[in-house]
Amino acid sequence: MHLDWSALGEVTAVSIGVTVAVVVVFALGVLGLAxxxxARENPAGASALGVVQAGLCFLACAAVVAYGIYLIVPQFH
Structure with a gap:
């Protein structure tokens, strides 16, 4: 049995990188909701900007999850 250690390391690095990126994007979405x-408590704040930021961030997270499911489930290919 032969293991391609460089390919395993590459997959590990990409997995960790994507995981960190998704967590950061999700945290930015939560920040937008906050x-x-x-802005509800202080009417002078930019309320619409936070909602747009949260929506885009959560949409990006949902797209990553949908792409991962697409890659895993063979009936989608």
Whole structure:
């Protein structure tokens, strides 16, 4: 049995990188929701910007999850 250690390392690095990126994008979405809630308490804040930021971030996270499911399930190919 032969293991291609460089390919295994590459897959590991990409997996860790994508995981960190998705967590950061999700955290930015939560930050956008927090800004929206903060703008409710302080009407001078930019409420719409927080909602747009959260929506885009959560949409990006959903797209990554959908792509991962597409890659795993063979009936989608």
């Amino acid at each position: 800004r929206h809630e903060g």
